Amino acid sequence: MPPARRKTASTSGVSWDAATLAPVVLIRGSEGLLADRALAALLDQARDADAAVEVTRLEAAAYERGRLEMLASPSLFGERRCIVADGAEAMNDEFLTDALAYLQAPPDDVWLIVRHGGGTRGKKLLDALSAKHPVIVCDAIKRDADKAQLVRADVQRARRRIEGEAVEALVDALGSDLRELASATSQLVADTTGTITVDDVLRYHGGRVEATGFAVADAAVAGQAGQAVTLLRHAVATGTGPVPIVAALTVKLRTLAKVAATRGRSGVTTADLGLAPWQVDRARRDLNRWTPEGLAAAITAVAAADAEVKGLSRDPVFAVERAVLRVAAASGH
Structure with a gap:
């Protein structure tokens, strides 16, 4: 000691x-x-x-x-x-x-x-x-970048390695509850060998990963309208409400906007953006499909959906589905 x-x-x-x-x-x-x-x-x-x-x-x-x-x-x-x-x-x-x-x-x-x-x-x-x-x-951990760092540190303390995409999947699926995130990390360390991969995460937590608002947002941003709506309906059926799905869309689009704003600027770090390196890399890949006009249209659609799911619409699920379709349509335009 x-x-x-x-x-x-x-x-x-x-x-x-x-x-x-x-x-x-x-x-x-x-x-x-x-x-x-x-x-x-x-x-x-x-x-x-x-x-x-x-x-x-x-x-x-x-x-x-x-x-x-x-x-x-x-x-x-x-x-x-x-x-x-x-x-x-x-x-x-x-x-x-x-x-x-x-x-x-x-x-x-x-x-x-x-x-x-x-x-x-x-x-x-x-x-x-x-x-x-x-x-x-022991301040509250709110940023995804800090949650990802917690996962990596827990794995490293166990003398193991984890893929960046596996960290991303864990944080997307379980990051809203830090104790659950830490427990899932501990389970993966105990139940797997070698480097923890995204396949390992999907094997143990696939239901949670596939049914999260972040999975819906990923599909919508990628322009995969059918997949996004299917995931949306599955998420709602398994207990995810309209509000967190809209929140996930908001976070996704906000991340794209943050990274897009750094184009042509030097000296901007991931820490300045409040994002993990893998989040920035993914956003840069996603932005290859997006124009500034399309991103603005998507943000406007999600802002409208946010108001609707918080009381302005009699059918919040329909409001979210419409926003998902508008985001997917805006991708590539």
Whole structure:
């Protein structure tokens, strides 16, 4: 186990996979999967340091005055203690008061891990923790590029490789739920050998891949009207609503527009666009079929469908189908 550190942590903190145990650690951010991983890593380090460590969890919102001091008091049998304070984003005043007092002189034989899910509740405590103790940042992952990076990192930690198209298929199909995405990645690592391919993804998650709004959007942008409508109807039949399908069309067209705007410009990176390299490469291939006028027409059609599926149409599914056909027709024009 890495030695406990008392060095000052920066306000930005470190990522979950760099979590290092210390007498006091703050896990901050709303991405529950990453916060869980950070906590698991810290608890593993605590057990490596002392197999008999006593782990106690408390809820900061239902905290009772004096409990922190009691849990941190010297143990009769000399084992080390680890206190996990959950839900600090909803802490009550009693927890705030006791935690601030605790930070004045943290015991060397106790590890205190505070989980704060985001927001400014308990700002005085957050400032005190950030000023002198390590902070593990677990911000929400929203961009597809960051979700793709998570998949690649998980595969790499397992000493495996994954094709770019396989990453793309996973993120398209399961990226709306980070825990499900991570679980699917873990399943693929466990159930396959060698490099994970797009065929592996389709074998285990083909139903999800084929029934997503992104599959509909891909077909529409490629000008495959019949395939797009077939996928649309299959998606609706298997539980995908009109709103996420329109959202997928919007994301797809927005990506095309972003990449199209960089034509002839130098120095623009994928990071500047907020996209993964494979997304940019795919968009460039797709743009070979599109004119600026066609792209504008498609964006207008999808914007109209977005309003219709959110209340302006009595038949949202028909509104989406019409938008899909208009996008496919605009491709190549």
